[in-house]
Amino acid sequence: MARPMTMAEKILAAHAGLDEVEPGQLIECDLDIVLANDVTAPIAIKTVREIADRVFDADKVVLVPDHYVPNKDIKSAQQAKIVRDFAREQGISHYYEVGCMGVEHALLPEQGVVVPGDLVIGADSHTCTYGALGAFSTGVGSTDAGVGMAVGKAWFKVPETILFKVEGQLAPGVTGKDVILHIIGKIGVDGALYKAMEFTGSAIESLSMDERMTISNMAIEAGGKAGLMPVDDVARAYLEGRAERPYVEYASDVDAQYAQVIEIDAADIVPTVAFPHLPSNTRPVAEARDVRIDQAVIGSCTNGRIEDMRQAAAVLAGRKVAPDVRCIVIPATQEVYRQCIREGLTDIFLDANCAVSTPTCGPCLGGYMGILAAGERAVATTNRNFVGRMGHPDSEVYLASPAVAAASAVLGHIGLPDDLPPVGAADAE
Amino acid sequence: MRFEGTAHRYGRDVDTDVIIPARYLNTSDPAELAKHCLEDLDATFIDRVKPGDILVAEENFGCGSSREHAPIAIKAAGIDAVIAKSFARIFYRNAINTGLAIMECPEAVDAIHAGDTVSVDAATGTIRNETTGQEFQAQPFPEFIAEIIEAGGLANRWKAKLAK
Numbered sequence: 001m002a003r004p005m006t007m008a009e010k011i012l013a014a015h016a017g018l019d020e021v022e023p024g025q026l027i028e029c030d031l032d033i034v035l036a037n038d039v040t041a042p043i044a045i046k047t048v049r050e051i052a053d054r055v056f057d058a059d060k061v062v063l064v065p066d067h068y069v070p071n072k073d074i075k076s077a078q079q080a081k082i083v084r085d086f087a088r089e090q091g092i093s094h095y096y097e098v099g100c101m102g103v104e105h106a107l108l109p110e111q112g113v114v115v116p117g118d119l120v121i122g123a124d125s126h127t128c129t130y131g132a133l134g135a136f137s138t139g140v141g142s143t144d145a146g147v148g149m150a151v152g153k154a155w156f157k158v159p160e161t162i163l164f165k166v167e168g169q170l171a172p173g174v175t176g177k178d179v180i181l182h183i184i185g186k187i188g189v190d191g192a193l194y195k196a197m198e199f200t201g202s203a204i205e206s207l208s209m210d211e212r213m214t215i216s217n218m219a220i221e222a223g224g225k226a227g228l229m230p231v232d233d234v235a236r237a238y239l240e241g242r243a244e245r246p247y248v249e250y251a252s253d254v255d256a257q258y259a260q261v262i263e264i265d266a267a268d269i270v271p272t273v274a275f276p277h278l279p280s281n282t283r284p285v286a287e288a289r290d291v292r293i294d295q296a297v298i299g300s301c302t303n304g305r306i307e308d309m310r311q312a313a314a315v316l317a318g319r320k321v322a323p324d325v326r327c328i329v330i331p332a333t334q335e336v337y338r339q340c341i342r343e344g345l346t347d348i349f350l351d352a353n354c355a356v357s358t359p360t361c362g363p364c365l366g367g368y369m370g371i372l373a374a375g376e377r378a379v380a381t382t383n384r385n386f387v388g389r390m391g392h393p394d395s396e397v398y399l400a401s402p403a404v405a406a407a408s409a410v411l412g413h414i415g416l417p418d419d420l421p422p423v424g425a426a427d428a429e
Numbered sequence: 430m431r432f433e434g435t436a437h438r439y440g441r442d443v444d445t446d447v448i449i450p451a452r453y454l455n456t457s458d459p460a461e462l463a464k465h466c467l468e469d470l471d472a473t474f475i476d477r478v479k480p481g482d483i484l485v486a487e488e489n490f491g492c493g494s495s496r497e498h499a500p501i502a503i504k505a506a507g508i509d510a511v512i513a514k515s516f517a518r519i520f521y522r523n524a525i526n527t528g529l530a531i532m533e534c535p536e537a538v539d540a541i542h543a544g545d546t547v548s549v550d551a552a553t554g555t556i557r558n559e560t561t562g563q564e565f566q567a568q569p570f571p572e573f574i575a576e577i578i579e580a581g582g583l584a585n586r587w588k589a590k591l592a593k
Binding site for chain 1: 447456469489515588
């Protein structure tokens with residue numbers, strides 16, 4: 001009988017053709033999906049060409065131009081063209097052109113491209129998002145992705161796992177974003193370095209898939225290699241009608257060995273904001289009200305899904321963005337975009353004076369579609385607040401949930417939805 | 430693989446956004462990327478760096494984005510080796526895959542000041558502060574990773590493997 005294993009160890013063992021693996025072991029694994037985007041694919045494609053004429057499997061290579069697409073300038077257009085030409089030449093079935101594309105880590109789960117039990121590498125650090133679906137997925141560089149595209153394999157050092165048990169009931173207004181910011185604030189930006197993170201507990205189980213993906217998405221901000229969650233009925237319901245392939249559910253053995261078990265009381269988690277210039281620099285939103293903002297960004301692979309749009313719209317309904325604030329809303333995929341229109345969320349955003357954009361990573365990494373000038377501050381539902389992340393090196397990014405970003409856009413400073421006067425109060429005066 | 434040069438010293442959590450800001454990621458040309466290496470952390474770096482210099486930093490070097498443009502920019506700027514207390518894992522892989530020498534050695538980092546002359550032997554992991562005469566031993570690479578480095582990167586290793 002194999003040694004007791006965590007779900008991370010089980011998925012890696014299965015893909016290495018081994019009965020068991022243990023942390024520290026170096027293994028070579030078969031990959032289910034290899035992903036790259038318009039920034040990372042051009043270098044990966046160069047690597048493919050050095051090794052092979054064809055990709056290992058045209059259905060398992062996924063190319064999503066999303067960072068600087070629709071093309072922001074001539075250089076970006078050249079990069080995107082390299083990806084497009086390669087996709088056509090190789091007959092890549094999962095290539096998503098403008099009009100079909102979305103922010104990759106929102107798009108792949110939505111389209112059922114990644115399923116539980118998969119082993120995925122992506123030349124994008126937020127590839128860890130799919131851990132919420134019970135897949136082992138991790139970010140790599142372009143060379144690893146290029147080799148993966150050519151031969152369908154990658155090497156891994158089996159990571160130890162840290163188990164996060166979040167038990168109890170989250171207070172109203174506390175979201176998946178607050179859970180993960182709380183955790184990163186607690187363990188630091190290298191608190192899970194070289195390790196897998198596994199999230200369990202009744203508070204996690206109570207969350208929708210969209211909020212769970214926000215949590216797994218930011219595992220990398222704690223240095224984590226993956227951010228896994230067990231598959232449950234919520235995940236199965238999400239996968240129903242989406243999953244492209246049959247899937248395998250892996251669960252950690254009850255006597256599996258963890259590097260650390262961190263127990264968190266859900267009641268201790270409050271709406272949280274990460275101050276510049278690290279995601280671990282967290283404070284309660286209630287203590288951040290003196291931070292005036294110039295811009296709010298609601299979107300990204302972290303918080304651009306339909307639940308996020310609904311949470312932002314619930315705050316913005318019947319209200320206006322403060323006159324000196326730009327509020328930019330970016331639904332992460334075409335499907336989310338269309339759903340926003342169907343549910344009337346787009347009207348709410350437009351009535352509130354928000355700019356609503358086609359899907360793109362755009363401002364999250366300081367690409368375009370909302371770059372900050374020197375001295376400007378943004379509250380954003382994105383994932384990083386490093387120096388210069390959204391524009392000028394003297395600008396600042398504060399990370400928060402969609403509800404907090406929306407409330408801050410109306411207030412003109414960081415704040416909570418509860419800080420807003422009731423809708424219609426001004427008319428009644 | 431012996432390198433000797435002047436140390437450029439930085440703190441912890443040097444992220445890939447400051448190593449090469451995303452506003453320059455609309456190209457993957459090494460020479461173009463090198464011009465902006467570490468620009469948002471230290472605007473004077475690129476004017477001061479000389480071929481063969483060595484980068485020294487504290488914990489979690491290269492955290493954040495998976496952009497391989499980061500080790501490419503560092504290498505193209507003339508840096509031969511990075512010594513840090515620890516590396517973020519994607520950067521660690523990328524450096525190995527692209528042939529940038531990296532060494533984990535907290536003791537050496539604590540004993541090297543900006544401007545010191547430092548020599549490293551990437552094969553043995555020996556680090557010497559030539560200014561002070563102190564010598565340190567970095568964590569050796571596992572054999573499997575040493576093979577990738579020996580082959581000149583991951584792509585070359587696969588090329589050789591497939592040619593057999």
